[in-house]
Amino acid sequence: MKGLLKILLLGGTGLLGSEIKSLLELKGHDVVDPSHRLLDVSNIELLNQFFDDNKSFDWCINSTAYARVDLAEKETEEANLLNGTVPGHLAQLCSSNNVRFLHLSTDYVFNGEKRDLYTEEDSVDPINVYGKSKLNGEIAVLQSNPDAIIARTSLLFGIKKPSFFQALIENIHEQESFDAVDDIYACPTFAPDLAKRLIEMMEKDIPGGIYHVTGTECLSRYEIGIIAHKLYLENFRNKPFEVVPISAESWKVPARRPKYTGLSNEKLNSIGISKAEPFEKNLLLYMHQLLGAPVI
Ligand SMILES: NC(=O)c1ccc[n+]([C@@H]2O[C@H](COP(=O)([O-])OP(=O)(O)OC[C@H]3O[C@@H](n4cnc5c(N)ncnc54)[C@H](OP(=O)(O)O)[C@@H]3O)[C@@H](O)[C@H]2O)c1
Known part of the structure; x- marks a missing residue:
């Protein structure tokens, strides 16, 4: 294992990025996380300049x-630029600057x-525009930097961004x-837990390639609702509540969702x-973060 790392974190204000940032700092790693306002990664010239001006990173995330x-179905170009083209360019820059690259898919x-x-x-x-754009990113990353790590994750939940979990x-x-x-299944993944495992992957300097990094159980949103209500009854207060099962067919959203994506x-x-x-x-931890109520 290497000692403390110098890490360039892009997207450090996001749901996952903010958890990665907090934990890296807690562990004493040196984190540089330029905001979107300071470094728009879709501006290739800016990116090139940033890498010219800032050297000696061990990793870029x-x-x-x-x-x-859903919006990606309409904003195809924007989605492809950020999810498809930019990752390839970042991977290339990392490769030529001897920086290891960790990309999320x-x-x-x-x-x-x-x-x-x-x-x-x-x-x-992939069966929707977002999925296609992320796949384009994976291909571009591995083409220009076979030593890069692609971490595929799913159904994130965390305190930093409103989500299905918060609404539930x-x-x-x-x-x-x-x-x-x-009737749609995926592995819910708690952002702080994912951040911990991604950092472990960098600390252990694992070989390049694609890795699946998700929560352990593959569940439908209905099953998540049942578990959340059970935890609420056990740890917060007794209150009647019904989770109503609906089919994917009746869930009117623009983008098609794959039915089963357990990884x-x-x-x-x-x-x-x-x-x-x-x-x-993880869900109970999250519920406490959200509701702040003490365990009975
Ligand atoms: N959320 C999920 O359920 C999920 C599931 C599977 C995979 N993933 C993947 O996990 C990764 C993290 O997702 P997330 O949910 O944490 O995303 P997120 O909350 O939407 O965060 C995205 C981050 O990117 C920044 N950003 C956006 N456009 C930028 C630009 N042009 N230049 C610089 N920064 C820019 C945002 O900053 P601003 O907010 O300031 O714009 C924000 O910090 C992504 O690769 C995503 O595809 C997520």
Whole structure:
């Protein structure tokens, strides 16, 4: 294991990036995280200049993204620029500056038809614009920098950004019911837990390639709702609430979602990187962050 690292973090204000930043700083690593305002990564000249002016990073983490899955169906060019073209350029810059590159990707590179955990060897076949743009990014990164790490993750939840999880828990706390899709499955991934494992991957200087890095359980939003309500009853207060199952068909959103995108983390586990904490443990932590209520 290397000692303290000097890390360039792009996207440090985002849901995942902010957790990576906090933990890196807590561990004493040297983090440089230029904001979007200071360094727009889609401006290639600015990026080149930044790398000319700033040397000696051990790692660059790209946690920037065009992450609006539904809007991407309309804003195809914007999504492709940020998710497809920019990562390739960053990977190239890192390669020529002797900086290791860690890039984030998604379970949405798969079409969801396998119905069993996807491994890194499985064929990709994205079914929406966001997934296609992220796949373009993966290809561009590995073409220009085979030593890069691509970490595919899924269904993030964390305190820094509103999400399905926040809406669900606020509804459990304040309302009587919540509609949740029961026929789309993915592995919910707690952003602080993911940040911890990504940092471990950099500290251990693991070989380049694609890795799946997600939570351990593959669940539908309906199942997540049931678990969240159970935890609420056990740890907060007794309150009636109904999670209402709905089908993906009746969930009217512009982008198609793959039906099943559980990702096997076996490759990562086999090289000694820790597993994610159990989903219930992470969800309870998150509920406390959100609601602030004491454990009974
Ligand atoms: N969220 C999920 O459920 C999920 C699931 C699977 C994979 N992922 C992947 O995980 C990674 C992190 O996602 P996230 O949810 O943390 O994203 P996020 O919260 O949307 O954060 C994106 C970050 O990128 C920055 N950014 C956007 N455009 C930029 C630009 N042109 N120049 C510089 N910075 C820019 C944003 O800064 P501003 O806010 O200041 O614009 C923000 O800090 C992404 O690669 C995403 O595709 C996410």
